[in-house]
Amino acid sequence: MPAPLSQQDRELQKLLSLGGAAPPEPNSYPxxxxxxxxxxxxxxxxxxxxxxxxxxxxxxxxxxxxxxxxxxxxxxxxxxxxxxxxxxxxxxxxxxxxxxxxxxxxxxxxxxxxxxxxxxxxxxxxRINPLPPTIRTLLTNKYCAPRIKANALADPANRDCLVRVYLGSMAGKTGGGMFFSLRNFKLHLNHIIDLQLNLRNVCVQMARSLAIMHWAARTDARDVEFVLGSSAGLSRRTPAFSSAEIHAFATEATTFPSVGPDERDFFCSTTQLWLLDFNLVQDIELNDNALDKLVSAHNANDPYYPKPCQEHPVVEGLWNDFATAYLDTAALVLQNEEDSKTLELPSRFIEALISQEHVKKQTKEH
Ligand SMILES: Nc1ncnc2c1ncn2[C@@H]1O[C@H](COP(=O)(O)OP(=O)(O)O)[C@@H](O)[C@H]1O
Ligand SMILES: [Mg+2]
Structure with a gap:
């Protein structure tokens, strides 16, 4: 007959058993x-x-x-x-x-x-992980006015750095202004062009997500945000060797990359596009009224999406990528839809964006 367990032993037995879960520690971090x-x-x-x-x-x-x-x-x-x-x-x-x-x-x-x-x-x-210190310093050096740069670099608020990608705005400024914040830092299309940054993938991910929000989730996507942040997990800086590759070495070989012993030298976070903020999103019905709702929500959003009918070749390319990816994804989502009027809605949405841009241009010209 085993001796009866004390209260403490019973607790230890429970916690060491597979699936045992210790109660949370009091959490006093600020x-x-x-x-x-x-x-x-x-x-x-x-x-x-x-x-x-x-x-x-x-x-x-x-x-x-x-x-x-x-x-x-x-x-x-x-x-x-x-x-x-x-x-x-x-x-x-x-x-x-x-x-x-x-x-x-x-x-x-x-x-x-x-x-x-x-x-x-x-x-x-x-939590969307903020962009890492190297990116924060480079952004501050490039875009912050010199007289407030030291403060910006020291400000702990700037550690929470996410970058909004404004593919629909050429109004980005550099080095001016009294304030500088890396929280929701706005990267405008003119900055992107100036940096020769290829954001075609960002543009296509945005377009596909918008098509899903419209036609699969059946919402107007009002006021959602698209930001660059860091990946949720860390990825290896160098590819790991497979077992077959290691066995193919004739003799022992160094396979650890020549970096420091810190795991941050070995693993890194990568820049990723994130979608957030859904409190103003409204449901839509798939009928003619949907179009007005979608266009109005699109116009009310911050300028994330590329614009049609712009002369700049980069902008034109982005718009074409955007429209194609949006329509392709919408077609996939609606592939089993039988109502021809519903099937036309995605292209009517794109046409509505084009024609409102034409009207804007004509009004400007007169
Ligand atoms: N999950 C998150 N991880 C990191 N930052 C976030 C997260 N959610 C929101 N934020 C930051 O907080 C800001 C405000 O949150 P948001 O959901 O946009 O609120 P609101 O609906 O009031 O606009 C966002 O613009 C973003 O910078
Ligand atoms: Mg918000």
Missing amino acids: FNKIGAGSCGAVFAQPGSALAFKLSKTTEFSLWNDYLQHTRIRDMLRAHNIDINIPDCHGYIRAEDAAATLFDKTPALADAARDVCHLPTRVLVTQ
Whole structure:
């Protein structure tokens, strides 16, 4: 007969058994505000993979954010679209937020109190990793006015660096202005052309995602954001050798690359396109009214999407890539659709963007 286990031994036995899970440690790391918009303020702890979007309003729009985020995520995955969208970990109602979150993480309540009326609704998502220090320094050196550069380089807020890609704007400035922020840094098309940066893949990922949001998720994609951030996981800087390659060596060989011992020398984050912010996204019905809604949402968005009818060859190329990728993806999504009027909607959307640009040009000329 084995001796009866003490309370501590029973606990150890439970935790060491496969699947055993230790209770969470009290978490006292501070939270920082990493971003804010009109609906929410977003908080995260340094090094943590979670982002907490706290509602700043009494409206219901954070619940809509959750509904649309998860639907669009599912549709992008179902159609194998090559864009990143944060994982959605869960939603907390305002009336549950004290017991579920704020009482347990007073540091979050402390950070949020000045910005939000607590308790408030919370959406917990995967944090998009910021772009790394080398990129942040290069962006600051190139685009920040010299007299505020030292402050910009030292400002911890600039560590939360995401870059908005404005393929539809040539209005980017360099080196002017009183303020400089790497939070949602706006990279305009004239910057992109000046850097000879090939963003065709970004353009195609944007177009495919928009087609999915329109025709698979059946939404107007209003006010969504496209940003460059870092990859969710680290990838190896050099390819690993396969077992066959190692066995083919005649004798022992060095296979570790000549870098430092730090794992950051060995693994790196890569720049990726992310899609976020779904609180203003509205459902559409597949009928004639949809077109007006889609065009109006498209015009209201920040200028992420390339514009038609522009003379610059790079811009023209981007628009052609955008329109082709959008129409191809829409055709795939709607391949089983029998109603011919519905099938025409994607090309009518593209035509509507072209004709409104013609009208704009004519009005300018007169
Ligand atoms: N999951 C996330 N990871 C990293 N940064 C984020 C994340 N979600 C939002 N942000 C940052 O916070 C800002 C505000 O969040 P957003 O969802 O756009 O709020 P709003 O609906 O108020 O515009 C974003 O523009 C972005 O810079
Ligand atoms: Mg936003």
